[in-house]
Amino acid sequence: MALDTVAIASTTPDQVQPFAELGLKGDEYQRIREILGRRPSSSELAMYSVMWSEHCSYKSSKVHLRQFGEKAPKSDALLVGIGENAGVVDVGQGYAVTFKIESHNHPSFIEPYQGAATGIGGIVRDILTMGARPIAVMDPLRFGPADAPDTRRVLPGVIAGIGGYGNCLGLPNIGGEIIFDQTYAGNPLVNALCVGVMRHEQIKLAKASGPGNLVVLFGAKTGGDGIGGVSVLASETFGASGPAKRPSVQVGDPFTEKVLIECSLEIFAEDLVVGIQDLGGAGLSCATSELASGGSGGMEVELEKVPLRDPSLSPEEILMSESQERMCAIVEPSKIARFLEICEKWDVTVTVIGKVTDGDRLIITWHGEVIVDVPPRTVAHEGPVYNRPMAKPGYLDQLNAKVLDIPMPKNNPEIKAAILKLMSSANMADKSWVTAQYDKYVQGNTIQSQPQDSGMVRIDENTHLGVAISTDANASWSYLNPYEGAKLALAEAARNIATAGAKPLAVTNCLNFGSPEDPAVMWQFAETVRGLADGCLEMGLPVTGGNVSFYNQTGDVAILPTPIIGVLGVIQDVRTHMPMSFDVADLELYLLGETRADLAGSQWAYLHNERGGQAPLAHLKNEMSLIDLLLESQSLCNARHDVSQGGLTATLTEMVLENNIGATVTLEGDLATALLSETPGRVVVAVHKEKAQPLIALASKHKIAITRIGDTGGKSLTINDVALELNELRAAFTGTFPKLFG
Amino acid sequence: MAKIVVDVMLKPEILDPQGQAVGAALPRLGFTFAQSVRQGKRFEIEVEGDPTPAQLAEISKAAETLLANPVIETFVVRVEK
């Protein structure tokens, strides 16, 4: 079959089109016909089908995500909000910071190395697109059971991919998470966060304005990557002979991206672009329609000018290709010469493929024939919106009502065994087998990285201004109560910023869920968004952007609802940052916050396959007081560490092992509960003796419970009458990953 | 001792940044003969005596599961003297 043009489409209204194979519903296809007043050409069909996919259009989540705008707290810090490639916040001194999380879950299951690598590549381009220099990455991850054979395939590949791509870009990896759970087998979560910094006046937006301005494509050549789905169109176009094979896997080239970053930054520095957009999901379809839609609407593109890696690509395929390491800029004609010169300097392929017009249609031609003629807003921003049915899962009440029946350690030998068991379990064990594969020093601005509570980077060497970021999610709690779970994750991330000495400022998120077509999953999602929006309002933190990943499920079984919450904070002087571990003996140890019997959803429950019970409730007022206390007591403390998964056991173990200085601790009440409960809102603090009184006074001012729990020093962690030699504890803690993954 | 060779190459439709880099470097050094360069892996496996067909089949199996990733790569097994 020959080229399908708009002219042909107008005269062949009855031609049958494979919209269902492209994932469009019957009524969605009808809507496209109504918008265009005719059937779409095959190129238009390709564009609408990708842009109206769940991934690009947010059709199931949009009605819920609105709350982030509606409930948004007043914040002077927000410079660019939801809707752009990434949100931007003001961090003072004329600096703006942009950060965002994206998921690359499914591709990482298919081809772990390339899937994860291109996940990093994609989020870095989103940050670059805002006009910012990317300065660090983070990687919250979830896998199936640690000892499952498939995890042994997926995890090392994912780690190598994240390291391989991020290291080659020269971006320090400053944090992340690795959690294992049965529900992630077959659905690993590979979320990637990037943070970037720029001056206020350098912020760039995705808009094509100014008729006569040029549409410029630069970066890698376009190949057939990631267009498996569109091959139905290609096969029609090519007829019986069939197109060359199309890869379903995208392969990344970090070197090309590194050069693209430097080239783009030089272009930005000389103020040579009017608007810019990266090419990610849906490739050119997305970039052209979003740029046009962001401006006044008119754009003409000559598609045959796109430089190809594979000359056999059809126009439909070129529009949908997800080849990596490409950008699309809008450039004034008077600046194009300099633009091309900079690309030449960096050996970056660059082509003018079209121009902005004063019309309101996006028109794409192929060797002179019009193959696309659409109102761009209908492609990019006015896709279908669904209010999907939702229902609280039937099992939940019963699950919440369950009285926990977990074996608790009863005597000293059992306590000791429990500590070793917990700290050597894959979820709690030392992750340096992973993090040693990531460059954390590059750029010379990393103040904190793994295994600290949050990652921290300096953004100005002279004024010492810095930012801290933490990502957190507790899917076990979200499973028991998605509304509270979202708030708790937010609180934890904010707390992790404050323990390090930074003030929480803004929020990003990546919402990983099962199928939105399952009312129970949709309910989990809606409750999560409601919880996060309420929580952000209460804590005064704006949501600046994020990402939704649906369809993470195997058959009927969805993953645990996993809202990864990222909080960004500011620290005026990075030299005052607070590490998680003490490096001297004879400090006093205090616990801030109260411990209750919160074992539901805990790691100890997980180790005993207990999923039931009631998640703790989030007390955000209290969390905010705790944060105030942490920020005000900065100069009094020597070290402090958040209490979260694994309870006090994990906090104390991590503190003593980090610098190899032990501690003697005395805990009141039931020792097993004190050690294993995961009550939120707690922090362990180490202070010099003479600073203890002022700290206690501040705590009482902020109405935060403070308990003296012990002293630092020695070569063991001794809790009441249970003594663990640091070497023994270390062996348990550090042995697990090398044993599992070599 | 016989030598079994397994050649593993990226499928032609898959981006090969390594081959591209080499292809771009050659002309800079004055070598202009190459139309395209692809880079792959070569495994040399030594076995005792002449390899039996069963052994070769086993090696193909190993190539498929370990030496190559069939999602993005193809491979060829052959005996080299």
Next chain:
Amino acid sequence: MAKIVVDVMLKPEILDPQGQAVGAALPRLGFTFAQSVRQGKRFEIEVEGDPTPAQLAEISKAAETLLANPVIETFVVRVEK
């Protein structure tokens, strides 16, 4: 179009951790026949028409200066149909 192949292998005396890792993994997967495994690189270079002896000499030159590092590697150039 002809295909010229350049095989590059580490010299036998140079440590080959990749080959070693494959060699160690094979028996774990139930393949017990391998005496030793070495991993190298394979370049496939496409040239216009049948390669002339002069072209092959040039390719050998390119292999020596760029594709292989003679300090640690050896190489073989051949034409493949």
Next chain:
Amino acid sequence: MKVGVVTFPGSLDDQDAARAVRFAGATPVSLWHRDSDLHGVDAVILPGGFSYGDYLRCGAISRFAPVMTSIIEQAKSGLPVLGICNGFQILCESHLLPGALTRNQGLHFLCGPQKIRIENTTSAWTSNFVQNREIVIPLKNGEGSFQCDDSTLAQLESEGRVIARYMGENPNGSRNLIAGITNARGNVVGIMPHPEHAIDSLTGPSTDGLAFFTSVLNSLVGK
């Protein structure tokens, strides 16, 4: 005193190297890979990173950059040159230093603080160290295993050209635990771990790395 820092496409630690030069009290001058003019610098640093993506072999493609032609020429007549990590790989590929750096024995990229011992304090880049001083600086690479034939190894050892050696467990399979070497003249030094990331204890594991950069200033003044 001007110290050139070369930027290849894919160089990553060039800013860090320039910062280290400043910390040491000299002026960093950035040199572009395509530019064969060295702009009158008194010494040159080839920084870490993945020049040209480190495809093929680390440093194999960079060696042919125009700037390297000038550096190779002037190094032969005594210009102090320090190659860090990727820079060390480039120096070996350029045959300014013997041997080669190959894939880490554990096959992973490895990043972390590394203890090394400075064993040669006569080179242009190590003269400010005390002999056998043990220092901690970051090691971060995927291909840092130093390999050479037996006779080269014997020569390096007998001539005292091993600049630095890894302490403790061998992190990557390097022969004789070699972390860095120098040429016979002592002006060209390659080191796998990163002294430029250890000049400020706020961002690095120590300040032990600074002496590499002050050393070259001293050796230049002494001329």
